[in-house]
Amino acid sequence: MRHCLALVCLLIVSLGAQAQLTIEITRGVDDPTKIAVVPLEMTSGEPLEEDIGRIVEADLQRSGFFSAVERGDMLSFPKKPAEVFFRDWRALGTEYLLSGRVEEVDGRYRVHYDLFDVLNEKRVLSDQTVEGGPRQLRDIAHAISDRVYETLTGIPGVFSTKIVYVEALRGEEGDAEIYDTFRLMLADADGARPTMLLESDDPILSPDWSPDGNQVAYVSFETSRPAIFVQNLATGDRRQVTDFKGLNGAPTWSPDGDKLALVLSKDGNPEIYTLDLSSGQFTRLTQHFAIDTEPSWTPDGEGIVFTSNRGGKPQIYQVTLANGRVERLTFEGDYNARGQISPDGRTMVMVHQRDGVFHIAAQDLKTGTLRILTETRLDESPSIAPNGAMLMYATHRNDEGVLAVVSLDAGTRYFLPSEEGDVREPAWSPYLN
Template sequence: MVKQVLLGVVLLLSSIVVRAELLIQVTQGVDAPTPVAVVPFGWDGELLSDDIATIVSEDLGRSGFFKMMKRENMLSTPHSKEQIFFRDWRVSGSDYLVVGRLLPAANGQITATVELYDVLKEQLVWSETVNGNSANLRDVAHYISDQIFQQLTGIKGAFSTRVVYVTAEMLGKNNYRYRLQMADSDGARPRTILESKEPILSPTWSKDGSKLAYVSFESTRPSIYVQHLATGQRQRIQSFKGLNGAPAWSPNGDKLALVLSKDGNPEIYVLTLATGQLDRITRHYGIDTEPTWAPDGESLLFTSDRGGMPQIYSLHLPTRDLKRLTFEGRYNSRGRLTQDGRFLTMVHQDSSGFHIAVQDLKTGRLDILTSTGLDESPTIAPNGSIILYATKKGGRGVLAGVSLDGRVRFTMPNTRGDVREPAWSPYLQ
């Protein structure tokens, strides 16, 4: 099957500023990662800007599920089944083998044919031909990584998604430069969406991946903006006196949940974007904040100290029935749900600090996933496999990741400034 992989025009801004990349460092993987070899793809043309096989190998290796063979240990470099000597790869310890070849096509296109083999069974597991061009080979590579990951794990891959995050760089005393940046899921190809002398907070993706909502202090007080990624066009949505914060898109993209203090106390509101109708959802003297939608769009989860300390609650919108979800520990906040609605990630405090935790809403079990003490802002990959969050390392803000079962961990150090407020994109259209 021929799959057209195009540049994500929806993800390109009218002006793009490239910044320092995040570099993923895997610190812990599964106990017995599957050995996989990705052979350099065959290509007889001029030198290409990106090496597809290298990107695929790095994608799979970063997942923590696979042990990737180094190129210098490969006994041969086959590009098709006819050139494979399976015995050599078994002796080398590989369970699976990826081979491919690139060919020039019409109108400057490049055709990539890739094949995944089970070395022990000497059988083809999956193959596909993908069309791209020299400018989007990284997109082609991430697509191939997604397919291989799904074939070998049964989990839909998320390498083709994006992440946004905020960087804060100190330029001098009381002088910071804040940037809202977007990058590939592996931290590559960073681009600046917004640059400001004032703080930027709470970026969040629309469900189709075409827009971002965020909070900016550029107009002397916190205001909520929506920005279209294809054009860079941005609109200030709410700027009441007091707090305007924590936007969260509804699953169908027609509403934003917000935190406003326009009536004197931080409360949860829902804004219908098409009409501008604003509905107040909570009414309590406590602080209600950090809303997030349930996948079915019928409930809002939020953090509230109405019980004395911050805990996570769920409010069923049609009936306004309220339910407390977290009970273990004195502090639980910033709840986020997996796409199936079963697992709730959060910031959980214990005697050693603030950690990322996950609660199974079906069984009630809470697992603390991280051991660092200043963890915040969890965001979940669209396939539910990895939680990305902000933490501190060497006194600087960095991004880190952990799988829902705690078996895979990585960090994403940045070479410039502090990194915070990550938000993982949905699957992109």
């Protein structure tokens, strides 16, 4: 079977070298599958600028489901199926083997790879190919990781996705230390290749991806009050879509990409609205004297979940767009906020307060069962990966803002601290074509 994937880079010009997020894995599954990823190297010529095999290895280990065979322990580096001797790999306890080679064709790189079931001595994936240009070696590696991960787990991989987040840099004002620079950043899901989308002296909040992955909406205070902007990632063009007095916040895209849900206080009280991006028409969805905020769409686009203190303390509610009916979704605990529903509609993640500590929790929407997913403190801003298996959130560690990732079964955890400044407000992209 021959699988060929055309990889397209986002056409974004970096505004100088940016600090990269690093990865610190703290937990994986108890009995990870042992996989060997041999070096995927050129058959001849100069070495590649990126080690494709190492990137694949790191991707798979970061998922928590796999542990990698050390290269120093490998007895051979097969490039073709005929060079694979299963007894050598069984001796290392290897369950699966990924091998292949890279060739250059007309200035582009083509990677051929095979995935072997070592114990049963058979190929699981045969003669797969991925192509890309010289600047797309990491994209090639992530595409291979996605293919291997889905083949072995049945879950689509998210290694080729992106994240946006806010980086806050500290400065000094007199004797006080303050945040005086804010950057909206774009990076690979593993934190690599960071690119600055926007830099401002004023806060940036609540980035959210359009469902086609081409645009990001966010809140900026650059106009002296909060305003919502939409930015095209390929061109850098941006436009302001709200300019009301008071609160303009928390934009989230509808699943079809035609609307934004947002919070406005233009009529006196923070309420949930939708904005039709084509017509510019605003539609008010909630009518209550309480504070309604933090909207998020249901996967089918037929409802919006939001945070409200209409019951006395912050809880999560859902409004049905067809009839305006509002129902309460959370009942356990005195504080539940920032709700987001998984792509399959089964689980809602949220910020949940327990014993005075803010954690990320997941609630089964059928049974109502709530599980605490995180062990850190001051956790906020959960964002679910498009495969529904992982979520990213912001937290604090050693008095610094960092990003962290946890699986929805809480079995896998890792941190993404920044080399420079505090990081916060993560948003995981949809699948990118």
